[in-house]
Amino acid sequence: GENVEQHPSTLSVQEGDSAVIKCTYSDSASNYFPWYKQELGKGPQLIIDIRSNVGEKKDQRIAVTLNKTAKHFSLHITETQPEDSAVYFCAASIYNYGQNFVFGPGTRLSVLP
Amino acid sequence: ETGVTQSPTHLIKTRGQQVTLRCSSQSGHNTVSWYQQALGQGPQFIFQYYREEENGRGNFPPRFSGLQFPNYSSELNVNALELDDSALYLCASWTSGGGLFFGEGSRLTVL
Numbered sequence: 001g002e003n004v005e006q007h008p009s010t011l012s013v014q015e016g017d018s019a020v021i022k023c024t025y026s027d028s029a030s031n032y033f034p035w036y037k038q039e040l041g042k043g044p045q046l047i048i049d050i051r052s053n054v055g056e057k058k059d060q061r062i063a064v065t066l067n068k069t070a071k072h073f074s075l076h077i078t079e080t081q082p083e084d085s086a087v088y089f090c091a092a093s094i095y096n097y098g099q100n101f102v103f104g105p106g107t108r109l110s111v112l113p
Numbered sequence: 114e115t116g117v118t119q120s121p122t123h124l125i126k127t128r129g130q131q132v133t134l135r136c137s138s139q140s141g142h143n144t145v146s147w148y149q150q151a152l153g154q155g156p157q158f159i160f161q162y163y164r165e166e167e168n169g170r171g172n173f174p175p176r177f178s179g180l181q182f183p184n185y186s187s188e189l190n191v192n193a194l195e196l197d198d199s200a201l202y203l204c205a206s207w208t209s210g211g212g213l214f215f216g217e218g219s220r221l222t223v224l
Contacts, residue, residue, distance in 0.1 A: 004155075034212065043115075043203055043215035044156065089155050099207055100146055100169060103155030 002027040004092050006104030014112050019077045021107045023090035026071065032093040033073050034101065035064060037086045044089060048075070080111045116142070117216035119204050125222045130194050134219045136204030137186040145187045146213065147179060148203040156203055156215075162187060191221075199223045 003026040013019050025033075031052040036044035050057045050064045050073065057064050061080075066073040077084055087108050091101035116139035126132050138145060144163045148156035158171035162181035176192040191198055201218040208214055 006155075036215075041217075043117075043217045045115075046212045046214060049212060091155075094158065094169075099144055099213060100158045100161055100171075101213070102158070105155050106153075 002102040004104040010108045012110045021075045025092040030092040036089045039086045115214035119216040123220045134189045138206040142206040146205045150201040194223045
């Protein structure tokens with residue numbers, strides 16, 4: 001079955017710096033890769049997603065890149081702000097389960113003022 | 114606002130008991146999924162319902178079961194609770210704009 005690895009597990013950056021979180025997946029049939037932000041005591045919030053027919057997608061300060069050949073995808077956050085502090089999860093679609101995912105273990109991002 | 118509402122927000126049960134968790138989503142959201150998130154881990158897919166039928170299940174035993182109702186509400190039932198069932202249970206549905214959106218979850222503690 002699908003396996004998703006995520007690195008680093010924790011990341012501290014200074015406000016205004018960039019943050020990069022990397023994920024790898026195992027199932028070449030996966031074709032949809034969302035990223036979620038989870039704040040303490042809340043459910044995961046979808047922040048950006050990318051489909052396998054696209055190499056890069058950007059939304060303001062957030063961008064995601066996908067390398068299908070290497071089965072890697074990454075989240076890039078520029079000009080980080082304290083409110084970006086949260087746990088971030090990557091996910092890959094599960095073949096045959098259509099609209100569901102295997103999640104990575106998460107990255108705890110701390111943005112220091 | 115994701116349009117996915119879960120209840121209760123917190124509950125405590127004893128090992129061996131049964132629990133029912135509830136979820137409601139917006140009109141037209143025909144697909145609902147349930148996930149289990151243990152402390153410090155990513156969510157794990159339990160199962161999915163589409164038009165009141167289960168049409169996908171993760172690696173969870175049969176004592177995890179569900180129902181989906183015509184009014185876009187759904188339930189997750191867990192029988193014979195074990196200590197390891199302590200987790201945040203998340204309900205999610207797909208919106209017309211695309212993307213899987215989660216509720217805030219129900220935190221279950223099994224003593």
